Amino acid sequence: MRSGFVTLVGRPNVGKSSLVNAFFGRKVLIVSDKPQTTRNKISCIYTDDDCQIVFTDTPGIHKPIHRLGEFMVKVAIQAMKGCDLILFVVDASKGYSEPEKRICDLLRRSNTNTFLVVNKIDLVKDSKEIERIVHNECNLFSKSFFTSVVQNQGVVELFEAIKAAMPEGPMYFPKEMLTDRPISFQAAELIREKVLLLTRDEVPHCVAVIVDEVTEKENLLYIAATIYVERDSQKGILIGKNGSMIKQIGTLARMEIESIADRKVYLDLHVKVKKNWRDKDFIILNEIGMKDEIDQGG
Structure with a gap:
């Protein structure tokens, strides 16, 4: 091996x-x-x-x-x-x-x-x-x-x-395991990917996605997530006219999350403004996993 x-x-x-x-x-x-x-x-x-x-x-x-x-x-x-x-x-x-x-x-x-x-x-x-x-x-x-x-x-x-x-060595992970990240992280990444796919201009780099809740309800996986942006104008773009953009983001993300989770998913998305979070808000940096990785790496 x-x-x-x-x-x-x-x-x-x-x-x-x-x-x-x-x-x-x-x-x-x-x-x-x-x-x-x-x-x-x-x-x-x-x-x-x-x-x-x-x-x-x-x-x-x-x-x-x-x-x-x-x-x-x-x-x-x-x-x-x-x-x-x-x-x-x-x-x-x-x-x-x-x-x-x-x-x-x-x-x-x-x-x-x-x-x-x-x-x-x-x-x-x-x-x-x-x-x-x-x-x-x-x-x-x-x-x-x-x-x-x-x-x-x-x-x-x-x-x-x-x-x-590769050197000779043991299996470090179970054979069926594809990633070291939980479903909450994978869901957040897929939601952010759809934002990148569907939006242009200043929006993509100003977006963070935080999964607030993952709950199993019978055969349904309920996922609540918040999409953070830095300005009110960006929030308007993400929501879209009559909620059209956020609905499209949610539909595309949900389909891929279902393929990973192998079950039906109810995806509950919200958009909030957190001004200059990339520079000043360590809470969000921690939530998207960046600060923990720095701390663990010394």
Whole structure:
């Protein structure tokens, strides 16, 4: 039996979550085209007959402009400690710049086996050029891979190399377990994903979703959640005319939560304004799981 821990790092929106979903052949992490969709360290557990791999998706490493951003970067850096393999994911279309330089410095200090993953190669003509640049700048990767989740290129080869790189070890989690997060966290993430999908402009990054209650009622799972925004105008956008937007968000989120919970779900959504919560309100930072992860990581 082989088993181990794999951490994915990179700047925001390079496709880390999409790669994990591709490894599993199903959706286990929320995705969107908005940068900084992933806010927490999220572990997804892949198990087959001869291996168990715990993939840890991390927030994109970026220059933070508020406390939430600072916490997100710290979470990503801490996730690089104590793992067996790091996947440094680079967007082929964005190239190598300051974010990648900073991550390379962190990787150098981690002294952990690292694969370079040049992702989104469908967006460029010559993906080898970005590999050459990154290797010249960093020179610390044991292997390089070129992937496109959209075109299903290189994903299988990368996954097989990950399995081969895992040390011999035990199963750390039950075989049927897919994530280390409870249904309340998964529900909150799916609700936030639908907000990202359906809204534009200033709304997505100002949204936090907190599940207030999860109650089993016969064959029904009742979930009450609050969507927090920073301004009254954002609240109006989320509610929509005659409640049309919040209804659409709720319908899409409920369908996916039901597939995870394997039962009918009643989703009760509310929208509240909490001004400047990303900078000043540690209660909400704690509720969405950021502060606890920082405290646990030291």
